[in-house]
Amino acid sequence: MITHSLHRKDFRKLIVNPKGFSSVIGTTFMVLVMLVLATSIFLWTLSKNTEYFQAMKEKNQLEMDRLNERLSTENVNYTVSGDVVSVEVNLKNEGSLPVHLTTLWVLDTTIRKYGFNDTLNINLKPGEILTIKGTEAIKVFIEGANNTHIFSSWFITARGNAVPLEKESGIIVAQVSAGIGAIAMNFNKFKYYNVSKVGSSYILNNYPQGGIGYVITQPASGGIAFEVSLINFDPGKRTITLYSSSVLFTVFPVLPQQPRGSMWYIVNVNTNGVISNTYTPIQLAYGVETSVFFASAVELKEGNVFSPAKAEYTGTAPVNIALVGKIGNDYYGQNIPFTSVYIKNP
Amino acid sequence: MQLKKKLGIVWKKRSAVSVAISNVILASAVITVSFVVLFWAQSKSSAYNQQFSEAMDSDIAKLKERLAFEYVYYDKDKSNLTVYLLNCGTIDNITIKTVYVYFSNNGTPVKVFSSPILTHFNGAQIEDQDLDRGEEGCFTLTSLSLMTGVSYSVRVITGRGSTFDYTFIA
Numbered sequence: 367m368i369t370h371s372l373h374r375k376d377f378r379k380l381i382v383n384p385k386g387f388s389s390v391i392g393t394t395f396m397v398l399v400m401l402v403l404a405t406s407i408f409l410w411t412l413s414k415n416t417e418y419f420q421a422m423k424e425k426n427q428l429e430m431d432r433l434n435e436r437l438s439t440e441n442v443n444y445t446v447s448g449d450v451v452s453v454e455v456n457l458k459n460e461g462s463l464p465v466h467l468t469t470l471w472v473l474d475t476t477i478r479k480y481g482f483n484d485t486l487n488i489n490l491k492p493g494e495i496l497t498i499k500g501t502e503a504i505k506v507f508i509e510g511a512n513n514t515h516i517f518s519s520w521f522i523t524a525r526g527n528a529v530p531l532e533k534e535s536g537i538i539v540a541q542v543s544a545g546i547g548a549i550a551m552n553f554n555k556f557k558y559y560n561v562s563k564v565g566s567s568y569i570l571n572n573y574p575q576g577g578i579g580y581v582i583t584q585p586a587s588g589g590i591a592f593e594v595s596l597i598n599f600d601p602g603k604r605t606i607t608l609y610s611s612s613v614l615f616t617v618f619p620v621l622p623q624q625p626r627g628s629m630w631y632i633v634n635v636n637t638n639g640v641i642s643n644t645y646t647p648i649q650l651a652y653g654v655e656t657s658v659f660f661a662s663a664v665e666l667k668e669g670n671v672f673s674p675a676k677a678e679y680t681g682t683a684p685v686n687i688a689l690v691g692k693i694g695n696d697y698y699g700q701n702i703p704f705t706s707v708y709i710k711n712p
Numbered sequence: 713m714q715l716k717k718k719l720g721i722v723w724k725k726r727s728a729v730s731v732a733i734s735n736v737i738l739a740s741a742v743i744t745v746s747f748v749v750l751f752w753a754q755s756k757s758s759a760y761n762q763q764f765s766e767a768m769d770s771d772i773a774k775l776k777e778r779l780a781f782e783y784v785y786y787d788k789d790k791s792n793l794t795v796y797l798l799n800c801g802t803i804d805n806i807t808i809k810t811v812y813v814y815f816s817n818n819g820t821p822v823k824v825f826s827s828p829i830l831t832h833f834n835g836a837q838i839e840d841q842d843l844d845r846g847e848e849g850c851f852t853l854t855s856l857s858l859m860t861g862v863s864y865s866v867r868v869i870t871g872r873g874s875t876f877d878y879t880f881i882a
Contacts, residue, residue: 391739395746403753410761414768421772424802428778432800468798469848471783480785482796484833484848524846526780526800 432525436461437490442531444472444517445503451481451511452503453519455531459490466490466524472506476515481508486521514602514694547700548600549689552655555595556580556705561641561661561674562588568674570659573639582677582709589674591641591661592630594687594702598650604694606650608632610667611690614660616683616707628677630660643671647691660687677709774874776803781878782848784866786858788882793853795866795878796833799843806843807871811853816865816879825853842871858882 436459443454451472459465467488473480483506490496498504506519521529557576561568562585570576570591579592592614598606615629634642641659645666650656663675677683685705692698778801785794793813799806811825828851830838843849858864865879 389742392742392746395743396749399746399750399753402750403757407757407761411764414765418768418772418775421775425775428802468846469782480783482783482833522780522782522798524800526778526798528780528782 428525431463432527434461434463435465435523435525435527435529437465437521437523437527437529439521439529439531442519443499444519446511446513446515449507449509449511451506451508451517453506453531454499454503457488457490457496457498459492459494462492464489464491467521467529468524469522470504470506470519471522472508472517472519474508474511474515474517476512477510479508479510481506481511514604516601547702548598548693548698549606549650549700549702550597550599551687551702551704552595552597553705555593555655555657557593558582558707559591559593559639559661560585560588561591563674568641568661568672570635570639570641570661573635579705580707582707584677584680584709584711586712589661589663589676590630591633591635591659591674594658594660595655596650596658596689597655598652600652600693602694603652605652606691606693606698608648608650608658608689608691610645610647610665612658612660612688613665614685614687616677616685616709618677618679618681618683620679620681626679628675628679628683629663630675631662631665633659633661633666633672635659635661641672680709680711682706682708770872773803774872777801777806777870777872777874779806779843779868779870779874779876781866781876784878784880786856786880786882788858788860791854791856791858793856793858793866794850795853795868796848796850797843797868798848799845802845804842804844805840805871807841808851808868809871809873810869811851812867812869813853813856813858814865814867816863822858822864823853823856828853 438458438460439455440458441454441456445452445454451474453470453472467486467490469482469484470486471480471482483504486504488496511517519531521531523529556579558579559570559573559576562571563569568589576593582590584590594614600606610632612632613629614632615627618626618628620626632645632648634644634646634648636642641661643666645662648656648658661672661675663673664670666672683706684703685707687702687705688699689702690697690699778799780798780800782796782798783794784796786792787794795811808828808830809826811828813822813825814820815822830841830843830849830851832838833848833850838849860882863879863881865877868876868878870876
């Protein structure tokens with residue numbers, strides 16, 4: 367009450383004697399101006415900073431999303447027809463975010479040429495598995511590409527990640543193949559047959575079951591034939607052609623200073639187990655397991671006809687499969703020495 | 713009625729008129745000057761706002777820019793380096809201002825290129841010479857002698873000032 371009365375008194379005084387009134391107005395205006403300006407600038411700066419931090423947050427989120435993309439690839443296969451490389455692959459989105467693939471790049475490392483397919487529109491949900499093969503294979507044009515060439519490739523995602531197409535088994539096989547040869551033998555499918563003559567033809571008894579090739583009972587008559595399962599692992603994916611001089615031979619350590627040998631030349635066998643009198647070169651396509659038979663006592667060339675071969679000796683003997691022929695357009699030879707057999711009398 | 717009476721007194725005793733007028737003039741002058749100061753300060757602050765806004769917008773735009781290198785290929789026969797890019801950011805109109813090629817081991821520059829021509833992957837020139845969101849494009853740096861098997865880096869500087877680096881083996 368006393369304060370209020372004092373203010374009223376001061377105000378009356380100011381009305382009666384208005385000296386300094388303008389200063390009060392001026393100061394008030396100045397303060398107001400400062401307040402208005404400071405407030406507006408503060409609020410505006412605050413909004414701009416918020417905008418900036420929002421952008422920063424979005425960028426960090428994008429970066430996080432990019433780093434969290436997990437796409438695995440397996441069973442990669444390249445097939446070339448003309449200058450078009452068809453890429454087959456199994457994809458799996460192992461991340462927690464959907465992945466959008468935009469482009470596939472393929473590099474032919476043999477001729478250092480590359481191609482791309484930027485018309486992809488592949489979306490993979492988290493956990494989704496996609497198999498791209500056959501007619502759905504992704505096609506990329508590379509001038510001068512060839513089936514024998516080595517390729518590397520990678521996908522580009524919409525977030526900017528590059529996903530390489532791994533060919534892990536291919537690398538291991540290629541290394542082994544470069545070290546010991548392009549042809550591998552399946553030791554689980556090493557078989558033998560007794561050969562007998564039916565009419566004018568020689569046939570494999572108990573074909574196609576045969577017997578396990580590691581222990582052989584020598585037949586009283588006729589001969590023995592071996593079935594070897596071979597796979598072409600040439601990194602260049604070239605076809606291997608086996609010539610008639612390919613032979614399976616054993617060395618019997620009869621006496622330490624007098625080893626003895628037996629040999630079986632390569633033959634053709636039809637689906638009924640009938641051995642052909644002549645030999646037509648067998649071809650081993652890349653990656654295809656092919657049964658090859660060795661049964662002839664003579665090389666089937668230049669008019670030689672089939673004659674059954676048998677082991678002249680008994681006991682344990684290491685087996686060598688000496689293969690000669692062509693790989694692609696080049697000559698090729700390889701010996702597979704890892705088998706041994708035990709031959710016994712009936 | 714009372715005001716009229718007071719004014720009549722003032723009119724009769726004219727001695728106080730000059731004081732009143734002077735006070736009115738002074739108050740008016742103060743108000744006028746205040747408004748002038750207000751407008752001046754307003755204009756100054758809006759100029760500052762403008763400047764700050766531009767700087768901030770530019771920074772925000774830079775943050776939103778992101779270029780991914782899809783492939784960098786050096787053709788040693790033609791001495792050309794082709795750089796394939798994808799705009800995987802969240803902003804349109806990314807232009808390429810400058811491209812540096814340098815040794816990746818010690819940073820020694822090999823060559824600098826200004827405003828290379830952007831083309832689509834099929835070779836057709838990009839009309840607006842920029843990359844919008846999700847757009848792919850490439851440019852070729854010519855007459856560039858690089859040593860085969862040596863590691864180099866390429867640095868792309870965009871029109872907004874963002875930099876993106878990629879290392880490759882020639």
